Structures are given as C-alpha cells and as structure tokens.
Amino acid sequence: MGAFVRGVRADFYKSRHTFLPWIHLFLPLGFALLAILYCSITTLKSETVLSAYLELIGGVFPIVVGLLCSKAADLEAEAGHFQVMMSGTVSRSTAYLSKLFTLLLFGACSVALAIGLFGGFFQKAPSQFYVWAALLLICSSVFLYLLHLFVSFQFGGGASIGLGILETLLALLALTGLGDGIWYYLPCTWGARLGSDLTSMWAHPNNMSFYMEIRTWILIAVPITILALILSLIWFKRWEGRKNYE
Numbered sequence: 001m002g003a004f005v006r007g008v009r010a011d012f013y014k015s016r017h018t019f020l021p022w023i024h025l026f027l028p029l030g031f032a033l034l035a036i037l038y039c040s041i042t043t044l045k046s047e048t049v050l051s052a053y054l055e056l057i058g059g060v061f062p063i064v065v066g067l068l069c070s071k072a073a074d075l076e077a078e079a080g081h082f083q084v085m086m087s088g089t090v091s092r093s094t095a096y097l098s099k100l101f102t103l104l105l106f107g108a109c110s111v112a113l114a115i116g117l118f119g120g121f122f123q124k125a126p127s128q129f130y131v132w133a134a135l136l137l138i139c140s141s142v143f144l145y146l147l148h149l150f151v152s153f154q155f156g157g158g159a160s161i162g163l164g165i166l167e168t169l170l171a172l173l174a175l176t177g178l179g180d181g182i183w184y185y186l187p188c189t190w191g192a193r194l195g196s197d198l199t200s201m202w203a204h205p206n207n208m209s210f211y212m213e214i215r216t217w218i219l220i221a222v223p224i225t226i227l228a229l230i231l232s233l234i235w236f237k238r239w240e241g242r243k244n245y246e
Contacts, residue, residue, distance in 0.1 A: 003090040007098025008105075014075050015102075020068060024106045027064070028114030031057070036121045046124035051199040054133055057114060058191025059171045061141055065107070066164025069148035070157030072103060082153070082241050096149075096236045103145050108138045129202050136198060136214075140190035140221070146228045147187070150235065184220045193217075 015021060035053050042049065076082045076099075085095040111134050119130035144167075152160040167188030173179065174189035175196060183189040194217065201210040 003094050004098055004101075007090055007095055008102050011072075011099055011102040015072070018071060018075065020071055020106065023064075023068070024110040025113070028110045029117070032114050032117035035118055039122055046122075047199055047203040049122065050125060050129075050202075051196050053118060054137070054195025054199060055172075055175055055192045057111070058137060058140070058193070058195045059175070060168055061137070061191045062144055062167030062171060062188045063161070063164035065141060065144045066148050066151075066160040066162075066167070068103060068106070069145065069152040070160040072099065072149070073152035073160070074157055076153075086239070086241065092237050093233050096233060100145060100149060100232075103149070104138075104142065107141055107145070111137050111141075125202055129198070133195065133198055136194045137191050140187075140194055143187040143190075143221070143225045143228055146225070146232050150232060153236075153239070184217050187221070187224070190217065190221060 039049055044052075076085055085099070086092060090098075115130050115134040115137070119125070119127065148160045148164065151163055170186065171189045171192045174183045174186060175192055179186075179189055179193060183193045194214065197210045197213045200207070201214075204210070
C-alpha cells in the first residue's frame with residue numbers, strides 16, 4: 001500500500017506543471033456555468049434540461065478521457081520512454097494502478113464539480129438525484145480510462161484522441177433509437193445513456209423499464225470492466241515499451 005500511495009503522489013507531482021489539473025478544474029466549471037446560463041433563459045421542462053446536461057457530459061467523456069490519457073502517456077514517454085514505470089522501484093502492477101487511480105481521481109473530482117455546481121443552481125431535482133448521477137458517470141468511465149491508457153501507451157496520444165472523437169460520435173448517436181438494446185455492450189455510450197435513463201427514472205418513477213435498463217447495464221458492465229482491468233495488468237507486465245515515440 002505504501003508503494004501505491006507513493007506512486008499516486010509521484011503522478012500528481014508529474015502532472016502539477018501540466019494542463020491536467022487545470023483542465024479538470026476549468027472544463028467542468030465552464031460547462032456548468034454555460035448550462036446554468038442556458039437554464040436562466042430557457043423555457044424547456046426540467047426533465048429535458050437535466051437529461052440534456054447529463055447526456056452531454058456522458059457524451060463528451062470519451063474525447064476528454066482520450067486527451068487526458070494521451071497527456072499522461074506523453075509525460076511517461078518524456079520522463080524516460082516509460083522506463084520509470086517499467087523499471088522503477090515498485091512493481092509494474094503498482095505503477096500502472098497508481099497511474100490509473102490518479103486519472104480516475106482527477107476525473108471523479110471533475111464530475112463532482114460539474115454535477116455539484118449545476119445541482120446547486122438547478123434545484124428542480126432532489127440532491128440524491130445528483131449524487132446518483134455523479135456516481136453513475138464516474139463508474140461508467142472506468143472502462144474508458146483502461147482502454148485509453150492502453151491505446152495511449154501502445155499506439156500514442158494521437159490514436160487515443162482519435163478514438164475518443166469516434167467514441168463521442170457513437171455515444172451521441174446511441175442516444176437515438178439506434179442505441180436501444182445494444183448500448184450496454186458499447187462502453188463509450190454508457191455515460192450518456194445512463195444520464196438519460198436516470199433522468200427518466202426520476203421523471204417517471206412508476207415506469208420500471210428504466211430500472212431494468214440500469215440493472216442490465218450493471219450485470220454487463222461490471223464483469224466487462226473487471227476483465228478489462230485484469231487484461232490491462234497482464235499486458236502491462238509484458239509490455240516492452242513503445243517502439244516508435246511521438
């Protein structure tokens with residue numbers, strides 16, 4: 001545990017002079033302020049406003065994660081072509097998990113800020129709704145971080161960002177009827193669809209179909225995410241570094 005904590009501290013230290021901490025602060029702040037400004041002039045129903053806000057956060061998550069993982073990988077490449085993680089004083093698994101945890105912690109704080117600021121202004125829904133919204137968005141992003149860390153390390157930051165753009169387009173497309181019945185198997189769509197379903201559950205508490213949607217997602221997403229974590233650790237233990245550096 002001590003090695004893990006030291007790894008997290010080291011990752012924070014590496015990122016403090018980059019845009020990583022600032023983007024996690026200013027992006028949710030700007031997003032929430034724009035949404036609050038829009039709410040002050042719109043005549044849309046509360047359900048529509050809430051659903052749109054959560055869907056947008058979930059929809060843009062893949063491209064943001066792609067950018068952040070790209071930068072995290074670049075920091076390791078610049079620090080010695082990943083040798084600090086692969087040949088350091090701690091095990092590879094610990095180094096990888098500390099990197100993942102640091103990114104997830106940044107992301108969780110960012111989501112909490114975006115949801116908390118908006119919820120503090122738009123008090124049409126109970127506080128429990130916003131807590132659940134934040135938790136679902138955070139949990140749905142774990143697979144994305146695992147995927148984009150792998151892509152960033154193995155293929156480079158450009159590949160991660162490009163994949164994030166495609167995933168965001170797919171996530172927004174999945175909000176239509178095209179995503180019905182298949183979105184559970186597409187991790188990039190999880191955040192956007194969960195935001196939509198959670199809002200529908202709040203607005204229509206007697207409609208059990210939305211509860212079943214989230215239940216089905218949990219049964220599929222949990223084993224997929226655990227499997228992705230295990231495979232990521234196995235891959236990183238055997239990884240010899242990127243052959244061509246950007």
